[in-house]
Every structure is written in C-alpha cells, then in structure tokens.
Amino acid sequence: MEESHIEKGECQNKLEVAPALISVHPSQKSVAVTVGSDLRVFDLIENCPITLVDESEGPAHKDSIRAIRHGASGKLFVSAGDDKLVKIWSADSWRCLNTVCSEKRVTAVAISSDDSYVCYADKFGVVWVVELDGINEGKVLPAKKGASLLSHYCSIITRLDFSPDGRYIVSADRDFKIRVTVFPKKPLEGAHEIQSFCLGHTEFLTCIAFVWNPELTQGYLMSGSGDSTVRLWDITCGSLLDTCDVSTMVGDLESSESEPPSQVTVTDICTIPNSSLAAAAIQSFQGIVLLSCDLSAHTLSITKVIKIPGESFIPTSISVSKFLWMVSGASNLPGSNHPGVSRVRVISTETCSVLEDEQIPGGTKLLKHLQGKVRVEESVMSAAAEAVREAMSSLLMKKQYSDEKREFRKRTRNDKKTTL
Known part of the structure; x- marks a missing residue:
C-alpha cells in the first residue's frame, strides 16, 4: 500500500500543475496574471494590454511561473519559477531590466521596501539576494548572480516577504515554521x-501578510497554512497572539451534514489597506473570507464571508489595491485540451460585493487579455481547482517512505553519485 502511495505521489508531481497567480500594482496602474509560463499584464490607466519587452531570446519564461510580486513603491515587478530564472521588470515600461539565473527552481520572491534588493528562494530552501544598484533609473543591468543570504536546510520555502519598515525578511516553509x-x-x-x-x-505554510500602519511600533504578521488556520503573530518575539480556524466556517457553508469538516488549506492572504481587515482564500471554498484583526486586543476573527455566485470559482491567488483582485485557474491540466486556464473576479473593498464582469476596471477587454477569452467553461474551472489541490498536496505534504525506499533514495541522490 505504501509503495503504491509513493508511486501515485511521484506521478502527480511529474504533471507539474501550477496555479494561476495574480498581482496588482500598489496604485492600481496595472494588473498581472500568470498561467504556466505565460505572463499577461493589463494597463488599467490606458485600458489596454501591455506588451512585455524582453531582450533575451525566446519567451519571457520557458516553464511555469511560481512567484510574482510588485514592489511596495510600484516601480518594480519580479517573476520567477520552474525555469530557474528570476526576471526583474520595470513596472512603468514593462521592460525586463535584469535576468538572474538560479541553480534550482524558484518558489518565492520578495523586493525590499527601498527597491535596493530582490530576494528569491529555491526548492532546496536557500534564500538568495541580488543587489539592484542603478536599477531605479530604469537601466538594464548586466547579468547578475544571487548571493546566499540564509537557508532553511532542505525545506521548501513557500513565501518570502520584507517587513514594511525593511528591518526583517520573513520566510515560511513546508515544515510548519516561520523564520524572522x-x-x-x-x-x-x-x-x-x-x-x-x-x-x-x-501543517505546511502557504502564505504570509503583514498587518501594518504608521503608528505601529512593532511588527504583526498573519499566516495561513494547510492546517485550516490563520494565525496572528508578534514577530519581534515570535509570540502567537491568536488563531482563527476556518474549517468550521467552510464546513457550515459547504455542507448541511452533521459530520465534522475536513481539514482545508488557506491558499492566500492579503491585508486590505487603511483597514483592520484581511482577505483569505480557502482551497475548497468558492469565495473569500474576510478576517478582522484587533491589534489592541490581539485577536483575529471571521467578520464576513463573500461567496462567488453562479460559477465554480475557487481563488488560487489574491491581491489588493483599491479592489480585491482574484484569479482561479491552473496550467498543464491533466487529460484536458486546455493546457492552461484562468478566470479573474473582483470584489469592491468598500461594499464587499462581487463585481460583474462589465463593472470591473478594464471590463471585458481586460478579461479577454488576462483570461485568454471572456468566458470560461464551468467544467474546466472545476477541473483546474481539483488539479491545483492535488498538485499542492503532492508538493507540500511530506511523503512517508519505507526504510528500504528511503535507503534507495539516499543511494541514488545526484550529489552522491560517483563521477568518473
């Protein structure tokens, strides 16, 4: 039984299903969506698609993009993934300013608050740093290589972020820990x-987000995990302040049965500017959960649940500026004629209502560019949600091996093979 479980996990891993990702400019000048290796950007000011300028040969990325990020200032954008490339873009001209080659696949990226450094993490748990001297003037930099910054020792790092004051870099990993x-x-x-x-x-960490305002003298962090919880932390001392379990809420909404809800994964979190609210995406839930964070009382609670009506939309990534932007979808869907699919929805942060396609900034013109087409079939969206769930479990849930299998894997490691 154990061997068959191993084979199944390894086969799923070979499918390389990657979730669709979304990132919106801090001032909502543009919005970027990735599906597989495809990076699509829409200009919300000019109301038109953006053509990326990359002087390197071939497409911008050659394999699935696993991490994207706008810098806090809005000047820079970074994309990275399975092709071992970290691309640094000007978020004004959308010209690639620098391409960094990683030794391993990249799982997470972060940009320092002053745009001086880009950090990225690889699948071996090493965080690398690249200095961006002269990049603020929009100059294309010569080829650079990352310098080793820190390591989680062979534990996949799932998220990276700089604290808003720039004092700390926070890394979260598959082995349940957050390092400040x-x-x-x-x-x-x-x-x-x-x-x-x-x-x-x-369980494995999936997402982190800072709770911050100018009056705060200490750092607060929210984190989401495969253990069905969102947690609030004081990062200066590592204290756990509160825990919010979302599995009960999802169970109540999704089923009328009296059975206890199964464990669910919190896939993404983002804090809403100028408020005490944060939005969380749940892997099995067709909508968004709004959490209220009371920093004076050090409490975290569910304040509102927003369901996405009329379609199978389970967000794989969320981002916020003036609106809450969400994308659902995946690349490399097994057994499908659709190699990649994405669906974008938007929620008003003022009214907490889901906007119709015609009401969102950019309207159907934006949807056609970011989705590839305006309408996406229900069956395809359902298949994408299931493929993402299985791929995440295969990647982040640690496999259990028999003693014999474990010894075999040790003997056949690439770094242990004898070279002639």
Missing part, C-alpha cells in the same frame, strides 16, 4: 541574526 531574520546592512555577506521563530502551525 534581521536584514543585514551588507546582505551580500549573508544574514546571520535571527530575530525570532514563529512556531505553532501543524
């Missing part, structure tokens, strides 16, 4: 001072 590291004055020489560890999750 002091970002050094000379990052190229490595980061050696750990501020804290945030420990308490019982």
Whole structure:
C-alpha cells in the first residue's frame, strides 16, 4: 500500500500543475496574471494590454511561473519559477531590466521596501539576494548572480516577504515554521541574526501578510497554512497572539451534514489597506473570507464571508489595491485540451460585493487579455481547482517512505553519485 502511495505521489508531481497567480500594482496602474509560463499584464490607466519587452531570446519564461510580486513603491515587478530564472521588470515600461539565473527552481520572491534588493528562494530552501544598484533609473543591468543570504536546510520555502519598515525578511516553509531574520546592512555577506521563530502551525505554510500602519511600533504578521488556520503573530518575539480556524466556517457553508469538516488549506492572504481587515482564500471554498484583526486586543476573527455566485470559482491567488483582485485557474491540466486556464473576479473593498464582469476596471477587454477569452467553461474551472489541490498536496505534504525506499533514495541522490 505504501509503495503504491509513493508511486501515485511521484506521478502527480511529474504533471507539474501550477496555479494561476495574480498581482496588482500598489496604485492600481496595472494588473498581472500568470498561467504556466505565460505572463499577461493589463494597463488599467490606458485600458489596454501591455506588451512585455524582453531582450533575451525566446519567451519571457520557458516553464511555469511560481512567484510574482510588485514592489511596495510600484516601480518594480519580479517573476520567477520552474525555469530557474528570476526576471526583474520595470513596472512603468514593462521592460525586463535584469535576468538572474538560479541553480534550482524558484518558489518565492520578495523586493525590499527601498527597491535596493530582490530576494528569491529555491526548492532546496536557500534564500538568495541580488543587489539592484542603478536599477531605479530604469537601466538594464548586466547579468547578475544571487548571493546566499540564509537557508532553511532542505525545506521548501513557500513565501518570502520584507517587513514594511525593511528591518526583517520573513520566510515560511513546508515544515510548519516561520523564520524572522534581521536584514543585514551588507546582505551580500549573508544574514546571520535571527530575530525570532514563529512556531505553532501543524501543517505546511502557504502564505504570509503583514498587518501594518504608521503608528505601529512593532511588527504583526498573519499566516495561513494547510492546517485550516490563520494565525496572528508578534514577530519581534515570535509570540502567537491568536488563531482563527476556518474549517468550521467552510464546513457550515459547504455542507448541511452533521459530520465534522475536513481539514482545508488557506491558499492566500492579503491585508486590505487603511483597514483592520484581511482577505483569505480557502482551497475548497468558492469565495473569500474576510478576517478582522484587533491589534489592541490581539485577536483575529471571521467578520464576513463573500461567496462567488453562479460559477465554480475557487481563488488560487489574491491581491489588493483599491479592489480585491482574484484569479482561479491552473496550467498543464491533466487529460484536458486546455493546457492552461484562468478566470479573474473582483470584489469592491468598500461594499464587499462581487463585481460583474462589465463593472470591473478594464471590463471585458481586460478579461479577454488576462483570461485568454471572456468566458470560461464551468467544467474546466472545476477541473483546474481539483488539479491545483492535488498538485499542492503532492508538493507540500511530506511523503512517508519505507526504510528500504528511503535507503534507495539516499543511494541514488545526484550529489552522491560517483563521477568518473
């Protein structure tokens, strides 16, 4: 039984299903969506698709993009993924300013608050840093290589982020832990001072988001996991302040049966500017959960649930500016004529209502560019949601091996093979 489980997991991993991702400009000048290796950007000011300018040969990316990020200033955008490339773009001209080659596949990216550094994590749990001297002037930089910053020692890093004040870089991994590291004055020489560890999750970490306003003198962080919880942390000391279990809420909404709800995964979190609210996407839930964070009382609670009416829309990624932007979809769907599919929906952060396609910024013109077409079949969206769920479980849930299989894997590791 165990061997068959292993084979099934390995076969699923070979499918390389990648979830669709979305990132909106901090001032809502543009919105970017990725499906597989395809990076699509729409200009919300000019109301037109954006043509990316990349002077390297071939497409911008050659394999699935696993991480995208706008910088806090809105000047830079970074994309990275399975092709081991980290591409740094100007978010004004959408010209590729630099391409960094990673030794391993990239799982997460972050941009420092002053746009001086880009950090990226690879599948071996190493975080690398690249200095962006001169990039703020929009200059194309010569080829660079990342310098090792820190390591999680062979644990896949799922998210990276800089604290809003730039003092810390936070990394979350598959082995249930969050590391808060002091970002050094000379990052190229490595980061050696750990501020804290945030420990308490019982399954893989999937997402983190800072709770911040100018009056705060300490850092607060929210995190989501495969253990059905969103947690609130004081990162200066690593204290767990509160835990919000979303599985009961999802169970109540999705089923009328009296059976206890199964464990669900929180796939993404983002905090809503100028408010105490945060939005969370749940892997099995057709909608968004709004959480209220009371920093004075150190509490976290569900304040509203917004269901997406009329279609099978389960967000794989969310991003917020003036509106809450969501995308659902995946690439490389097994057994399908659709190699990649994406569906974009938008929620008003003022009224907490789901906008119709004609009401969203950019309207159907935006949808046609970011989705590839205006309408997406229900059956395809359902298949994409299931494919993402299985792919995430295969990637992030640690497999259990028999002693014999474990020894075989050790003997056949690439770094242990004898070279002639």
